[in-house]
Amino acid sequence: MAVLNINGVSHVVDAPGDTKLLWVVREHLRLTGTKFGCGIGLCGACTVHLNGEAVRSCQLQLSDAEGATITTIEGLDPKGQHPVQKAWLELQIPQCGYCQSGQMMNAAAFLESNSSPSDAEILDAMQGNICRCSTYARIKQGVRRAAQMMQEA
Amino acid sequence: MTKHMKDLGGATRRDVLVGSAVAGTGLVVGYSVLPHVTGGAREALAAGNFEPSLFLTMEPSGIATVHITKTEMGQHVGTALAQAVAEELEIDWNDVRVDYPDSHEKWGLMITGGSWSVNWTFDRNSRIGAAARMALVEAGANMLGVPANECSAANSTVTHTSTGQSATYSEIISAGPIDRTFSEDEMKAIELKKFGEYKLVGTSVPALDIPAKINGTARYGIDVFVPNMVYGRIVTWPTRWGAMPKSVDDSAASGIDGYIKTEIIEDPTGVQRGYAIVLAESIWAAEKAADAVSVDWDLGPNASVSTADILGYAKKATADGEGFAWVIDGDTDAGMSNAATVVEAEYETSIGYHGMMEPMNCVAMEQDGVWHLFTACQWSTRCTAMTAEALGVEPANVVHHQQYAGTGFGRRLEPDAMIPAALAAKAAGRPVKLVYTREQDVMFDFHQSLTYQTVKGGINVAGDLDTMVHTVCSAWATKRQAPGFLAESVDKKGKIDPFSTNGSDHWYNVPNQYVRSIENLVGQSATPPGQLRAVAPTWTMWAVESFLDEAAHAVGRDPLEFRTSLLKAVGKNVGTPPNTVGGAERLRNALLVAAGRAGYGVKPLPANTAQGIASVTSQERGSPTWTACVAEVHVDPESGEPTVNKLTVAMDVGTAVNPDGVLAQIQGSAIYGTSRVLYENITMKDGSIEQSNFDTWTPMRINQAPEIDVNIIQNGHYPAGTGEPVVTVVGPAIANAIQAAVGARVRSWPITAEKIKAAMQEA
Numbered sequence: 059m060a061v062l063n064i065n066g067v068s069h070v071v072d073a074p075g076d077t078k079l080l081w082v083v084r085e086h087l088r089l090t091g092t093k094f095g096c097g098i099g100l101c102g103a104c105t106v107h108l109n110g111e112a113v114r115s116c117q118l119q120l121s122d123a124e125g126a127t128i129t130t131i132e133g134l135d136p137k138g139q140h141p142v143q144k145a146w147l148e149l150q151i152p153q154c155g156y157c158q159s160g161q162m163m164n165a166a167a168f169l170e171s172n173s174s175p176s177d178a179e180i181l182d183a184m185q186g187n188i189c190r191c192s193t194y195a196r197i198k199q200g201v202r203r204a205a206q207m208m209q210e211a
Numbered sequence: 212m213t214k215h216m217k218d219l220g221g222a223t224r225r226d227v228l229v230g231s232a233v234a235g236t237g238l239v240v241g242y243s244v245l246p247h248v249t250g251g252a253r254e255a256l257a258a259g260n261f262e263p264s265l266f267l268t269m270e271p272s273g274i275a276t277v278h279i280t281k282t283e284m285g286q287h288v289g290t291a292l293a294q295a296v297a298e299e300l301e302i303d304w305n306d307v308r309v310d311y312p313d314s315h316e317k318w319g320l321m322i323t324g325g326s327w328s329v330n331w332t333f334d335r336n337s338r339i340g341a342a343a344r345m346a347l348v349e350a351g352a353n354m355l356g357v358p359a360n361e362c363s364a365a366n367s368t369v370t371h372t373s374t375g376q377s378a379t380y381s382e383i384i385s386a387g388p389i390d391r392t393f394s395e396d397e398m399k400a401i402e403l404k405k406f407g408e409y410k411l412v413g414t415s416v417p418a419l420d421i422p423a424k425i426n427g428t429a430r431y432g433i434d435v436f437v438p439n440m441v442y443g444r445i446v447t448w449p450t451r452w453g454a455m456p457k458s459v460d461d462s463a464a465s466g467i468d469g470y471i472k473t474e475i476i477e478d479p480t481g482v483q484r485g486y487a488i489v490l491a492e493s494i495w496a497a498e499k500a501a502d503a504v505s506v507d508w509d510l511g512p513n514a515s516v517s518t519a520d521i522l523g524y525a526k527k528a529t530a531d532g533e534g535f536a537w538v539i540d541g542d543t544d545a546g547m548s549n550a551a552t553v554v555e556a557e558y559e560t561s562i563g564y565h566g567m568m569e570p571m572n573c574v575a576m577e578q579d580g581v582w583h584l585f586t587a588c589q590w591s592t593r594c595t596a597m598t599a600e601a602l603g604v605e606p607a608n609v610v611h612h613q614q615y616a617g618t619g620f621g622r623r624l625e626p627d628a629m630i631p632a633a634l635a636a637k638a639a640g641r642p643v644k645l646v647y648t649r650e651q652d653v654m655f656d657f658h659q660s661l662t663y664q665t666v667k668g669g670i671n672v673a674g675d676l677d678t679m680v681h682t683v684c685s686a687w688a689t690k691r692q693a694p695g696f697l698a699e700s701v702d703k704k705g706k707i708d709p710f711s712t713n714g715s716d717h718w719y720n721v722p723n724q725y726v727r728s729i730e731n732l733v734g735q736s737a738t739p740p741g742q743l744r745a746v747a748p749t750w751t752m753w754a755v756e757s758f759l760d761e762a763a764h765a766v767g768r769d770p771l772e773f774r775t776s777l778l779k780a781v782g783k784n785v786g787t788p789p790n791t792v793g794g795a796e797r798l799r800n801a802l803l804v805a806a807g808r809a810g811y812g813v814k815p816l817p818a819n820t821a822q823g824i825a826s827v828t829s830q831e832r833g834s835p836t837w838t839a840c841v842a843e844v845h846v847d848p849e850s851g852e853p854t855v856n857k858l859t860v861a862m863d864v865g866t867a868v869n870p871d872g873v874l875a876q877i878q879g880s881a882i883y884g885t886s887r888v889l890y891e892n893i894t895m896k897d898g899s900i901e902q903s904n905f906d907t908w909t910p911m912r913i914n915q916a917p918e919i920d921v922n923i924i925q926n927g928h929y930p931a932g933t934g935e936p937v938v939t940v941v942g943p944a945i946a947n948a949i950q951a952a953v954g955a956r957v958r959s960w961p962i963t964a965e966k967i968k969a970a971m972q973e974a
């Protein structure tokens with residue numbers, strides 16, 4: 059039995075300690091906004107926040123996450139109104155949407171560390187997240203727009 | 212597979228019924244079950260002779276739900292189709308919802324592909340909306356005690372024009388009952404709004420599927436859970452197709468907590484020969500057990516096939532004159548012998564992987580003799596029928612429940628996750644959730660075929676290309692998927708796959724033209740081919756558009772001027788309403804728009820940087836989307852490394868139902884196409900795909916994406932598909948730019964620095 063703190067709620071998980079955090083979040087706790095894309099840390103679809111840092115949940119085990127504060131897309135903002143989410147809606151960024159939880163989680167953590175990024179910094183920060191609908195042009199705008207909203211707030 | 216073809220005829224024409232069974236219960240619009248209704252919509256409904264949720268449902272509150280029988284896979288198709296209904300229904304857009312129903316046969320043929328969804332359904336949905344409006348106006352006029360022809364509808368309200376008396380749709384539906392039947396002729400006669408009269412069509416209303424996609428609540432196939440389910444995982448086959456497990460030793464898996472068993476199951480459909488499927492209580496146990504078990508395989512017929520064998524077969528079959536004619540125009544022999552200049556070239560495209568963001572998956576469950584399949588699927592009719600065949604049950608007892616698709620690109624036309632999920636559920640006696648690993652999704656794709664083409668052109672003394680002889684050799688996806696769609700060849704000597712050949716029948720005026728289509732038999736077995744996004748034009752346009760540049764260069768003409776001189780709406784290129792009205796002139800116009808916007812020929816560019824141009828009419832000659840692109844590419848003269856700086860796209864879409872949605876499709880498909888030609892490669896060795904995940908198959912990332920300038924041309928013609936043409940136009944535009952920049956012609960994919968460097972040394 060392990061206890062995980064996700065989105066401010068304690069969850070008791072009955073799974074072996076080496077279970078991938080991604081599977082715990084998605085398949086055991088059914089927080090399915092976090093997606094499986096590659097399983098090897100190269101697509102970013104599984105991105106969650108671990109103590110505020112964007113991490114690839116497919117690269118972590120349940121035992122790594124015990125005691126940490128975990129945030130998934132479902133908990134990014136209590137009303138789904140995080141500036142990144144607002145920017146994503148305003149600019150109509152998602153197409154199929156499958157990669158977008160990971161994109162938004164990555165962008166939100168990035169903007170916490172760099173509140174007024176340059177375009178080059180945005181591209182560098184977001185290059186770990188693949189989007190096969192190729193919404194890249196809008197993602198770049200979206201990060202810029204979210205940064206602007208965070209500054210205005 | 213032929214027995215599934217009966218499903219492909221589409222729905223039989225029937226009356227359209229607008230009615231409510233009991234006053235105040237809501238309004239439904241759908242086809243009658245029987246060809247002709249005698250007792251009115253209400254009686255038909257009471258008798259059950261009515262499929263109530265076919266198109267549109269309205270609640271007493273006035274909320275309308277448009278039922279979308281297409282897969283939502285990123286194109287926001289539900290929004291565009293609902294806009295078509297709402298425009299004619301004269302409903303407040305805030306009162307509109309969509310849903311995505313199951314695969315019951317009442318929905319008719321369910322297939323999403325070929326950018327056809329909006330193109331096919333726009334007119335039908337407009338008429339459904341109009342019929343519902345007419346019924347509401349009549350019922351509303353009745354309520355108000357005024358003649359219907361003195362009333363009009365707008366904003367969910369029927370108003371008596373002279374007195375201003377009005378009734379809302381909600382009031383009318385609540386008062387009910389409504390009972391109106393439209394015959395087929397009456398449906399056809401409805402006068403629809405025209406371009407310029409639209410209020411909602413042509414506006415960028417926000418996509419209805421986006422809110423759920425920003426907060427984690429959108430449910431995809433991979434997110435489905437059903438009670439009591441177990442996880443299934445396929446043990447990866449040693450070859451792409453043809454391997455069969457003989458026996459399994461699972462002793463190394465027996466200690467894994469949650470491991471149940473490993474089943475060997477044959478597949479009577481031939482999608483695979485058979486499976487070794489691990490069953491476990493958790494996905495992690497299934498994953499570990501699938502790695503731990505040891506399977507003894509019969510490797511099957513393809514265990515020694517490599518990419519070189521597939522290409523070798525193509526070259527030999529082409530040289531041997533295999534295949535049949537797809538186009539015979541004029542006299543190519545005479546054209547060639549009269550030619551002042553002859554240009555010849557060979558073009559190749561590599562095996563392609565769809566690279567869906569969400570890997571293939573399915574949850575299969577049996578309940579009271581009915582099988583339920585939960586996943587995103589682009590071709591429910593075919594996939595449920597094949598799963599029924601695998602299970603040995605009637606197709607009517609297999610129901611597909613549609614989910615959001617984490618991209619599709621034609622990959623979800625295939626039943627390959629449904630079948631093993633269902634067979635495993637049968638073996639387990641419990642529902643099974645089966646998810647491909649990324650490695651399995653890469654290796655067991657229904658790949659885009661490797662292709663080999665030759666083009667020979669004759670240019671007359673005036674410098675005009677008047678003769679083209681073109682051979683197209685590929686594996687034939689249609690032969691696997693729907694052999695009934697193979698077409699009689701023009702020379703009447705055999706069958707060919709039109710969906711592997713189209714695009715070669717281009718819209719340029721080349722009076723003497725011959726195209727031969729050849730099946731690659733080695734590729735057909737070793738790399739079972741699928742449809743990938745833009746289908747055949749992906750390769751035929753690559754050859755045609757690369758070749759046109761080579762021909763222009765051979766006679767010292769500018770590639771843009773060379774093309775436009777061949778684009779006149781004359782002869783077979785004149786075009787006919789509704790889809791091809793305007794003909795070749797529309798392609799010429801798109802070329803000029805792209806060229807103008809890009810500053811083609813006038814923009815100052817640095818050394819080793821140039822613009823290349825191409826134009827396409829994907830997806831088919833009969834349903835073209837007139838599209839042109841100027842690619843601006845820099846080539847590093849030392850390394851040969853290409854950098855695409857900018858893509859300028861012009862697309863004549865006729866009518867853009869949702870312009871921002873069209874823009875998103877074009878932006879995305881430009882990157883998808885660029886990624887395909889520059890970065891994506893699949894190769895085969897020993898019958899197995901050599902790439903396996905995003906470490907070896909490396910699609911474009913955000914920091915590699917070029918700037919894209921999109922120009923949407925609207926002229927009020929019928930809406931054209933917008934998700935695919937740009938995929939096909941960017942490749943040749945990039946190759947043409949590379950030649951213009953450094954004189955290097957690359958004729959195969961992927962276009963790499965090494966190939967450019969080698970071609971530079973040759974030039």
Ligand code: FES
Binds near residue numbers: 096104114
């Ligand atoms: S699934 Fe974790 S990075 Fe791709």
Ligand code: FES
Binds near residue numbers: 152156157191192618
């Ligand atoms: S929105 Fe579809 S993969 Fe990114």
